[in-house]
Amino acid sequence: MERHVDQELKELNKDILKMGALTEEAIYKSVEALKNRDKEMAESVIDNDANIDKLELEVDEKCIDLIARYQPMAKDLRLIATGMKINAELERIADIAVDIAQRTLELVDKPLLKPLIDIPKLTTVAQNMVKMSIDAFVTGDIALAKKVLLSDPEADELRNVIQKELIEDYMLKDGLTAPRAVQLLLIARFLERICDHATNIAEDVIYMVQAEVVRHHPEKLRDSE
Amino acid sequence: MKEKIITKNLNLWYGAFHALKNVNSNFSANRITAIIGPSGCGKSTLLRVFNRMNDLIEGVRMEGEVLTDGINILEARADLVVLRKKIGMVFQRPNPFPLSIYENIVFGAKIHADNIKKDRLDEIVETSLKSVLLWDELKDKLKKPALRLSLEQKQRLCIARLIAVTPDVLLMDEPCSTLDPQATARVEELMRELKSKYTIIIVTHNMQQAARVSDDTGFMLLGELIEFGETDKIFTAPKDKRTEDYITGRYG
Numbered sequence: 001m002e003r004h005v006d007q008e009l010k011e012l013n014k015d016i017l018k019m020g021a022l023t024e025e026a027i028y029k030s031v032e033a034l035k036n037r038d039k040e041m042a043e044s045v046i047d048n049d050a051n052i053d054k055l056e057l058e059v060d061e062k063c064i065d066l067i068a069r070y071q072p073m074a075k076d077l078r079l080i081a082t083g084m085k086i087n088a089e090l091e092r093i094a095d096i097a098v099d100i101a102q103r104t105l106e107l108v109d110k111p112l113l114k115p116l117i118d119i120p121k122l123t124t125v126a127q128n129m130v131k132m133s134i135d136a137f138v139t140g141d142i143a144l145a146k147k148v149l150l151s152d153p154e155a156d157e158l159r160n161v162i163q164k165e166l167i168e169d170y171m172l173k174d175g176l177t178a179p180r181a182v183q184l185l186l187i188a189r190f191l192e193r194i195c196d197h198a199t200n201i202a203e204d205v206i207y208m209v210q211a212e213v214v215r216h217h218p219e220k221l222r223d224s225e
Numbered sequence: 226m227k228e229k230i231i232t233k234n235l236n237l238w239y240g241a242f243h244a245l246k247n248v249n250s251n252f253s254a255n256r257i258t259a260i261i262g263p264s265g266c267g268k269s270t271l272l273r274v275f276n277r278m279n280d281l282i283e284g285v286r287m288e289g290e291v292l293t294d295g296i297n298i299l300e301a302r303a304d305l306v307v308l309r310k311k312i313g314m315v316f317q318r319p320n321p322f323p324l325s326i327y328e329n330i331v332f333g334a335k336i337h338a339d340n341i342k343k344d345r346l347d348e349i350v351e352t353s354l355k356s357v358l359l360w361d362e363l364k365d366k367l368k369k370p371a372l373r374l375s376l377e378q379k380q381r382l383c384i385a386r387l388i389a390v391t392p393d394v395l396l397m398d399e400p401c402s403t404l405d406p407q408a409t410a411r412v413e414e415l416m417r418e419l420k421s422k423y424t425i426i427i428v429t430h431n432m433q434q435a436a437r438v439s440d441d442t443g444f445m446l447l448g449e450l451i452e453f454g455e456t457d458k459i460f461t462a463p464k465d466k467r468t469e470d471y472i473t474g475r476y477g
Contacts, residue, residue, distance in 0.1 A: 003474055071433050073460045073472040211462030 005070045012066070012083050013138050015059045016090070020134035022052050023090045024127055026097035027194060031123040034104040034187065035116055042108065045101035049094055056091040060084060075208075082208035086137055089197045089204075093130060096190045096197075103183045103190075113170065113180040122158040122191045125151060129198035136205045145209075148202035155195035162188040229254040229394060229424040230275060235289035237270060239282065244270045246448040248289075252441075254393075257416055257425040259435035259456065262445035263476060268428045271445065272396050275426065276312040277305055293394070310337055313387035317399040319379035321371035321386070326363055329371045329382055330354070333390040353385040357415055377408035381415065388419075395419065397427040401434065413438045432472055436460045444468045 026045050033042035063084045066072065072080055129148050136144040166185050170177040203215040214220045230252040237245035245267050252258050260268040273279045274291055277298065290297045298308055310333070321329050330353050331346045341349075350367065354360040359381050363374075371382055380400060387395060397416075401409040416425055416438055429435050435442055436456060443453040444463075452459065452468045463469045470476045 001475055005474075073432065073436070074463050074469045076473050077461060 005066070005072070005076065008062075008066055008070075009076065009079060012059070012062055012080070015055065015062065016083055016086055017134060017138055019052065019055050019059060019087060019090045020130065022048070022055065023094045023097070024130055026052065026094050027100075027123065027127050027130065027191075030097040030100035030104060031120060031187075031191075033101060034107065035120060037108045037112075039105065039108045042101040042104040046098050049098045052091060052094040056087055059087045063087070075211075078208045078211060082137070082204045085204050086134075086201050089201050090130075090134075093194050093197045096194050100187050100190050103187050107180060107183050110180055113177055113184065118158055118162045118165070119184065119188060119191070122155060122162065122188060125155050125158065126191045126194040126198070129155070129195050130201075133198045133201035133205065136202060137208070140205070140209045142206060142209050145202040145205040148198055152195055152199045155192050159188050159192040226253040226256065228252070229293060230426075231290075231292040232271075232274075233290040233292070235271075235274065235291060236287065237267075237274065237279065238284075238286045240284040244448050245274070248450045250443060250450055250453055252424060252426055254424045255420055255422075256440040257420050257427060257438055258441040258443065259439035260426065260428045260443045260445060261430075261432060261435050261471075263471065264430075266445040267448040268445050269398055271450075272314075272398055272426060272428050274299075275394065275396055276309050276314055277303070278314065280305070306337070310390045311392055312394040312396060313390065313392040314396040314398065315380065315383050315387065315400045317402050319376060319383050319403070321374070321379050321382050323370070323372055325368050326371045326374070326382065327367040329386055330389045333386060337390055349389050353389040356388050356419065357381040357385040358411075358418075359385060375408075377404050377411065380404065380408075380412060384415070384419075392423065394424045394426065397425065399429055400427065402430070409434070432460075444471060446471070 026048065029041050030045045032038065033045065063080050066080050067077075070076070129151050132144050132151075133148045135141065136148065163185060166181045166188075170181045200215070206212060206214050212220060228251045230250075232248050232250045235245055235248040236243070248267075248271060260271060262268045270279060274287065275293075275298070279285045279287070287299055289299070291299050293312065296303070298312075322332060324332070327350055330350045331341075334341060334346065334349050351360060351364075354363060359378065362378070371379065374382060380403075384395070384400075401412050404412060413434065416427070419425060420440075427435070427439065439456045441454065442456045442459040444451045444459065444465075444467075446467055452463060452465045454464075459468065460472060463472065467476070
């Protein structure tokens with residue numbers, strides 16, 4: 001039996017999917033701008049953030065409206081509550097993409113410190129984690145959510161490699177590289193933070209589907225594997 | 226948590242109709258338990274078992290046990306007058322007697338004990354009305370007919386009438402269904418106040434009310450108790466798909 005609220009919940013799913021797509025695009029463009037030293041692209045990420053903020057408010061309002069009008073229970077309630085949390089996570093991710101774009105703008109006029117290899121790799125990991133976490137939300141796919149959680153150590157490892165290289169091979173050897181190396185260090189840190197937000201989304205999806213809180217409880221995740 | 230009412234393999238038939246099927250449950254003392262479920266699921270029947278109200282219906286047959294303080298109330302030798310003093314009931318539509326407010330409250334007390342002194346009766350009236358937060362409103366109108374009160378006041382009066390005979394358990398069958406939202410909120414607040422002294426079991430169609438007011442919730446369907454547990458769990462993460470379908474409006 002299709003209920004009226006089902007149609008509205010589908011709309012909510014669509015909105016979050018759209019929020020996810022805009023956020024993924026912001027991550028991609030922020031790092032493409034860095035790779036290609038493309039000032040315009042970096043600026044477009046910053047400009048487009050207002051649209052993501054606007055959509056975030058709309059999704060939030062929709063969720064509150066659904067709660068007020070339908071007083072949802074059980075899995076409907078979990079879906080809406082999770083939708084609200086994911087919405088906030090995505091908005092934070094988009095803000096981080098803006099941070100990356102701002103660091104990029106600091107770097108575009110300066111000579112390239114080094115060829116970018118691991119930062120694009122970390123970007124791919126971050127983008128995939130965000131995409132998978134949103135797909136897991138939309139399809140309620142627990143296995144995919146768990147895959148996101150399993151990807152997080154890879155992101156941490158890449159961030160460590162980037163950090164070690166920038167500090168040991170550049171900053172310690174030639175102090176003059178520090179201003180550019182610090183920007184790249186920050187970008188690596190930002191990308192790793194994006195992965196942490198994707199992990200939060202995946203944990204929220206597990207709660208939504210299984211009604212089990214795995215956030216801050218890694219042992220529960222191991223038990224359910 | 227102390228168990229106040231326990232049902233073991235409880236079955237009830239109205240003639241050939243099997244209305245309660247193997248109901249096993251524990252109702253804890255000093256908690257509010259809500260029983261929810263679609264019309265005809267057996268929730269009011271279960272409530273009425275607890276003070277043997279179903280005995281009045283022809284062709285009723287029961288099996289199993291219903292224990293309160295270790296005594297099986299289904300046994301033939303159970304004293305129904307004592308039972309109904311101990312386990313009182315509030316109905317959907319408030320049903321005060323066509324007597325004064327005062328006489329409504331002391332009615333039960335007079336049945337259960339002879340020759341109670343006027344001072345004692347006055348005391349019972351005051352304490353009972355205070356428990357349902359009606360004393361300040363009605364203390365100067367005790368001789369007025371109870372039937373002239375508002376619906377909410379009548380329902381509170383019916384609760385006061387129960388309290389006057391010092392029960393342990395209050396059974397409430399849709400106690401707010403005739404009240405407006407404000408009166409409902411006040412009766413719910415009263416229930417929360419009363420639970421420190423009484424075990425409260427409420428049957429309600431209003432799921433939001435069950436979620437708001439109860440500590441535990443049981444979901445019934447076609448005479449079976451499908452799921453029983455803490456209210457916050459039942460309404461956020463029910464274990465049984467049938468419970469989930471009902472509380473999210475997918476049932477049927």
